[in-house]
Amino acid sequence: MAKEVLVMKDVSKEFKVLKRHEGLKGSIRDLFSRDYTSVMAVKNVSLTVEEGEIIGYLGPNGAGKSTTIKMMTGVLEQTSGEITVNGLVPYKERTKNSEKIGVVFGQRSQLWWALPLIESFKLLRDIYMVPEKDYQDMLELYRSLVDIEPILHKPVRQMSLGQRTLSDILAAFLHDPGIVFLDEPTIGLDVSMKAKIRELIKGLNEAKKTTVILTTHDMGDVDALCRRIVIIDEGQKIYDNDIDHLKNYFGSYRTLKLRLEDGSWHEQVIDENKTDVMHVIQETQKKHRITDIQLEEISTEEIIRKIYEGGKAS
Numbered sequence: 427m428a429k430e431v432l433v434m435k436d437v438s439k440e441f442k443v444l445k446r447h448e449g450l451k452g453s454i455r456d457l458f459s460r461d462y463t464s465v466m467a468v469k470n471v472s473l474t475v476e477e478g479e480i481i482g483y484l485g486p487n488g489a490g491k492s493t494t495i496k497m498m499t500g501v502l503e504q505t506s507g508e509i510t511v512n513g514l515v516p517y518k519e520r521t522k523n524s525e526k527i528g529v530v531f532g533q534r535s536q537l538w539w540a541l542p543l544i545e546s547f548k549l550l551r552d553i554y555m556v557p558e559k560d561y562q563d564m565l566e567l568y569r570s571l572v573d574i575e576p577i578l579h580k581p582v583r584q585m586s587l588g589q590r591t592l593s594d595i596l597a598a599f600l601h602d603p604g605i606v607f608l609d610e611p612t613i614g615l616d617v618s619m620k621a622k623i624r625e626l627i628k629g630l631n632e633a634k635k636t637t638v639i640l641t642t643h644d645m646g647d648v649d650a651l652c653r654r655i656v657i658i659d660e661g662q663k664i665y666d667n668d669i670d671h672l673k674n675y676f677g678s679y680r681t682l683k684l685r686l687e688d689g690s691w692h693e694q695v696i697d698e699n700k701t702d703v704m705h706v707i708q709e710t711q712k713k714h715r716i717t718d719i720q721l722e723e724i725s726t727e728e729i730i731r732k733i734y735e736g737g738k739a740s
């Protein structure tokens with residue numbers, strides 16, 4: 427049986443937020459009274475992740491993804507439930523835990539701002555006591571996956587967002603951790619940099635069998651990297667299975683794209699079991715001249731959108 431790298435059992439996180447009252451009177455009242463409201467950011471989430479998996483941890487804004495990642499990495503302590511990462515309790519054994527994990531929070535670099543990347547690498551090598559040979563091998567692996575020369579001698583502060591993200595990911599993998607947490611690693615990046623980052627993550631996962639927990643709003647990341655996805659909504663886990671399983675479930679759904687005379691494309695998702703595609707085309711033709719038709723399988727993006735909308739409605 428594969429090794430379980432991360433186990434969460436019934437994990438919840440409650441934030442207590444001080445209620446603020448308006449105006450001067452309110453501010454004075456706030457000084458003396460302590461009115462708290464509570465936000466249940468994560469509710470009874472259980473999750474088991476095996477060695478080498480890349481999990482897409484998905485959900486709409488505010489669903490509780492980052493809060494979960496923070497508990498997994500020991501930044502936050504859960505309110506209830508149990509978490510073990512590499513057999514350790516993250517918030518209790520933070521130092522030991524950090525030796526075996528890597529973390530990238532998109533947009534926020536963990537690197538030394540003024541130092542050339544290679545100097546940051548050397549510092550990390552020393553901090554984590556990476557043997558010289560392993561360090562050199564890792565640099566070699568990096569070189570085989572991505573062109574690192576242009577950024578190696580650049581101070582992080584002079585880097586573009588894409589170069590910085592690349593650097594952050596390389597730094598997170600440098601000590602060969604068993605598991606790496608990536609919180610929106612491709613946010614704000616252009617199409618070609620996204621592709622580079624995805625190839626890098628995939629290559630590192632394959633070469634090192636590193637487990638990856640990835641949060642993202644970009645379904646391109648999911649298509650490129652994740653076989654299994656976990657979806658949370660309002661703190662609760664609502665889906666946990668292979669992405670193929672979802673695609674089968676939505677097997678009768680198609681995206682119908684119609685191009686009209688003005689050149690614009692009109693898209694709609696159709697369940698072929700319920701709606702006749704020809705009928706939709708005929709109805710549209712009554713009002714517009716159709717110049718092109720495409721019928722495609724439903725995309726991951728649309729599947730996830732349907733699930734989010736369904737989750738909200740229920």
Ligand SMILES: Nc1ncnc2c1ncn2[C@@H]1O[C@H](COP(=O)(O)OP(=O)(O)OP(=O)(O)O)[C@@H](O)[C@H]1O
Nearest residue numbers: 441443465467485486487488489490491492493494
């Ligand atoms: N430190 C905090 N104090 C109080 N509430 C918080 C705190 N951090 C997060 N929350 C609340 O917890 C909920 C979950 O937030 P979280 O950042 O985990 O969402 P997310 O899924 O990462 O969203 P996004 O996709 O926007 O990054 C939100 O309602 C948020 O306002």
Ligand SMILES: [Mg+2]
Nearest residue numbers: 491492493609
């Ligand atoms: Mg977040």
